[in-house]
Amino acid sequence: MPLAVYILGLSIFAQGTSELMLAGLLTGISNDLHVSIPQAGLLISAFAIGMLLGAPVLAITTQRWSRRTALLAFLAVFAVTHVVAASTSSYWLVFATRIVGAFVYAGFWSVGAATAIALVPETARGRAMSIVAGGLTVATIIGLPAGTFIGDHLGWRGAFWTVAGLSLAAMVAVFAKVPDTRPAEPPRVREELRALAIRPVWLLFGTTVLATAAQLVTFGYLGALLTETTGLAQNWVPVVLAVYGAGSLLGIGVGGRTADTHPLSTLVVGITGVIATSVLLALTAHHLAPVVVLVFLLGAFGFGVNPVLNSRVFALAPSATTLGPAGNVAAFNVGITAGPWLGGVAISAGLGYPSVAWIGAVLGAGALALTGWSRTLRPLAATPIHQPASARN
Known part of the structure; x- marks a missing residue:
């Protein structure tokens, strides 16, 4: 490297x-x-x-x-x-x-x-x-x-x-x-836009938005959940956040090793892990020991999909070397913005801090569905979005 x-x-x-x-x-x-x-x-x-x-x-x-x-x-x-x-x-x-x-x-x-x-x-x-x-x-x-x-x-x-x-x-x-x-x-903007106008690329961007939001909706309120629901003292919150960071570092390392050889499988495993972790976190939010373990796993599974989400656009649209990564950055930031916003809506409605983890599970399910759709379209990676089905057969 x-x-x-x-x-x-x-x-x-x-x-x-x-x-x-x-x-x-x-x-x-x-x-x-x-x-x-x-x-x-x-x-x-x-x-x-x-x-x-x-x-x-x-x-x-x-x-x-x-x-x-x-x-x-x-x-x-x-x-x-x-x-x-x-x-x-x-x-x-x-x-x-x-x-x-x-x-x-x-x-x-x-x-x-x-x-x-x-x-x-x-x-x-x-x-x-x-x-x-x-x-x-x-x-x-x-x-x-x-x-x-x-x-x-x-x-x-x-x-x-x-x-x-x-x-x-x-x-x-x-x-x-x-x-x-x-x-x-x-780079030619028009040609790059044409290269990005294929269904697998937009499914990838959609997966990035939902998978990122699924992780950030919980992480954005993690400190408040730890103090208000789990009952952790404020001075111990940075320690648990460091546990999340350690999981993230492990996840991104493992995900980087598998992203090139098994990209879609890496997404399936990582997103499924985020869903399962979110559900368990919502169910055990009042108990410190499982919460700490689940925070570690949330960081690991959430960041484990990051290398695929960042690199796959270069395989799906190799000629869009300028606008491809730009689209990735935009998709990540839509997810970063949308996740905490949805969590804030739930908390303002009086649903409590565990509700953000339930929202994360739902968003993760959406990301997993888009990944499954992507698996069916792998042979059609170069098919433009607007091309009619009859022209693809």
Whole structure:
């Protein structure tokens, strides 16, 4: 595995830390910027908006750039947004920096995925993507608690300065080790869109949305479930979150090994595991011991499908090397946004925190159904969505 792939994963770690750490900084931001905690929480939504829009827009606008130049530009802008946010007392300026930072972070994901795939043979694509996406898993285990620790001792601005420094360090590594290459041919948007307009690709994107939402609907309220339903003391919540992170790291490692040789089977096993884990979590939410084990399994099964979801579009639409990964990033962020929103609706309706796990099981069942549909369409991977059935026979 080329060193450049690991550097891309470390760059995702640097940026992913910013994505995750805000959850532990809301109180400090609220007090310092004189806004309510719900208003501070909107900064998380702002990041999601930027991620959703950034991948397709930047994939198109930077399509003729060298990949290293694009990656360096994204990291530079990301670092600047954190310097600006750490230096201002304006809530709305911080809000704007979250959107812009997420916008270029999504671009980094898209171009970084295409770069990693181009550096390895077809038989190692899943493993390469497990390393790149593993940067976000490491951010869950290390970056989230570290950002919260820095925020507690140096203030939320200190955490933002730290992310800016990590981003600059990532720039140095990308400049030194990522090859300065361009796509073999300048991407053509119309041809790439045509390549993506096949049913298996859209089933893949739908599976990504539902599988991600199935995991995030529970994870988004895991801290509250642990304290309010399971009865765990607040100071032990980070420990259980670390257990989730350990499971995620194991899952993405195993999933990376099987993604290339058994992609659909990996999806079936992983999504089935998320469904079973969610059901058991809903049933045992009041008991600490099974909850801790199930949190580990939720991370393992949920992240175990990540390498397939990230890499399979390159097999289904090999000519869509620019817009394919951009579509992946957008699909992931729809799931990331939809899952916690659905959980919030259930909790607001008075259904209790265990209800989020039931929702996760239902969403997982939808993802499993789409995966089953995909298995029936494997011989038709190149069939356009709009092509009539009579033309396929």
